[in-house]
Amino acid sequence: MPITEFAVLELNKPHKFHSSPILDFFRLLSKRQSEYSSFPLVFFEDSKAPSTIYLLSGWRDAEHHMEWIRSEGNQELLQLLGPYLHVKELLHLGIDFGGLPIEGTEYLVFKKYQSENDVDAVDGQRASNIAWSSLGVNVESDAGIVYQIESHKREPSLEELAGERKGGKLVEIISMKHLEL
Structure with missing residues (x-):
């Protein structure tokens, strides 16, 4: 199953992100990984913490991604990037990346819910700012946690994001802006 x-x-x-040599390393990562996976890489920065970068891409399945992680080409990139960053978290979401209309997306909101039942409770309060939305679970975990990725037409306000927390068990919400390579 294709994943994100x-x-x-x-x-x-x-x-x-845009300082040298980091940007050059991200360009090299994007080139190598997309050649290996056949999916583009997109980068976003946290709206509240610009030192936090989010990488989204697609894979045929989680094992294919793990093969890439172990590959010589990726290990070399990890050594190059090592002094400049560290990986805080890695998820394999049951969302077909190829089905996401990510091209041209400027703002994403990433949400983490305790269960699928909680999504409906919060989802009913959606803003007209949302262009598209997709749900999935971590394919390597059976914890029942559900993740949602939303594309927003404009940067969501703090009030909009705070309003999303009403009525359900929304564990985490992250607003992010697209980064150009």
């Missing part, structure tokens, strides 16, 4: 890779990367201080 959702990686949380933390830049070490004082480094920034």
